[in-house]
Amino acid sequence: MKTVLAGQHLVSPYCLVSLTPHGDERGKLISIESFRNISFGIKRFYYIYDTDPDWVRGKHAHSNLEQLVIAIDGACRFVLDTGKVREEIWLNRPNIALYIGKYVWREMHDFSYGCKLLVLASEYYQPEEYIRTYDNFIQLAKEQK
Numbered sequence: 001m002k003t004v005l006a007g008q009h010l011v012s013p014y015c016l017v018s019l020t021p022h023g024d025e026r027g028k029l030i031s032i033e034s035f036r037n038i039s040f041g042i043k044r045f046y047y048i049y050d051t052d053p054d055w056v057r058g059k060h061a062h063s064n065l066e067q068l069v070i071a072i073d074g075a076c077r078f079v080l081d082t083g084k085v086r087e088e089i090w091l092n093r094p095n096i097a098l099y100i101g102k103y104v105w106r107e108m109h110d111f112s113y114g115c116k117l118l119v120l121a122s123e124y125y126q127p128e129e130y131i132r133t134y135d136n137f138i139q140l141a142k143e144q145k
């Protein structure tokens with residue numbers, strides 16, 4: 001999976017983004033700014049917590065949403081699927097974010113206890129833009145090419 005530095009062009013359909021921590025002896029701080037170190041405007045953020053290793057989340061794609069996902073604490077395994085390529089990645093470092101563009105099927109597995117995922121999203125919550133079945137996703141992904 002490609003890794004780009006924050007501020008560089010985000011590689012579609014998904015890529016890892018290396019964020020620069022501002023750190024000193026007091027600890028570390030990472031700042032993310034719309035159109036400055038990520039290429040989309042942030043309209044919403046949400047976070048996932050109280051997770052359990054036995055449960056799988058996600059299992060959908062988006063027709064009109066870009067997201068940046070950061071494991072600010074703990075780890076989980078992402079499955080990313082474009083309809084042509086399927087890849088897995090462990091997200092487990094607060095300075096390495098995962099960018100996910102449109103028409104990418106994603107699943108989150110193997111959450112560590114206490115895992116906290118922060119998600120920055122380019123659009124408000126719109127349930128109607130979700131693609132919720134894998135078969136439908138494959139069909140729509142084909143039509144995008």
Ligand code: TYD
Nearest residue numbers: 044045046048056057058059060124125126
């Ligand atoms: P869901 O999409 O199932 O989460 P995940 O992608 O992690 O599997 O969302 C869980 C619930 O939260 C569901 O009832 C929809 C609601 N929700 C919102 O109200 N606003 C949001 O921004 C998101 C992402 C979800």
